[in-house]
Every structure is written in structure tokens, then in C-alpha cells.
Amino acid sequence: MKITLDNFLRAEVLEGATKKEPKDGIIKEVNLIAASDLAFPSDTDRYELTVEVDGESYTWLANKTSLKTFVTAWTDESDEWIDKTIQLYALDQNVKGEIKSVVYAKVK
Helix, strand or coil, rough: CCCCCCCCHHHHHHHHCCCCCCEEEEEEEEEEECCHHHHCCCCCCEECCCCECCCEEEEECCCHHHHHHHHHCCCCHHHHHHEEEEEEEEEEEECCEEEEEEEEEEEE
């Protein structure tokens, strides 16, 4: 039995997916989370997507780069994104002075 400690979409879930060799995911839900309800300090609200990868559902706080990609490809109405296939990958980046793997998406 697979033990799951949380359902957040992390680079490890993508099993080494890169921009050239991404992993497919399907957007299942989009919610706006108020900055005050986030588990970390933030001055801005964030969009939380439920994404299905390999039959498992994960929560992903999408970054602006990925959100802009979706808006350009589809529309700024997030209801239109539901059941769309996206391609996910991770990049190592400097985040507030620390190197972290950041999940990005592009459209198919």
C-alpha cells in the first residue's frame, strides 16, 4: 500500500520530468485561496489547482508563469480549464535565497 503524507504536487511526483520531457496532468478544479488562508505568509491571493497525474489527485499552487500560459492558450475564465491536459515539469530555481524545485506547466 502506498503511503501518502500529503497531496501537494511536488517535483518528486513528476519523476524527473523536464521541459523537454514533461509529464501529463489534467486540471480538475481551480479555486482562489485568500492570502490570509494560505499556510505561509503572502500579500496576494493564490490560485490552487487540483491536478490529476497518473490517476492520483494533487493540489498545486500554480505560479504566475503557468497561469499566464493557461490564460493565453484558453481564456481567463478558469472554468474553461477544467479537464484540459497540461504538461508538467520541474526546474531548480533560487527561491528567496534557497534552491528549490519549482513545478511549471505548459499546454499540449
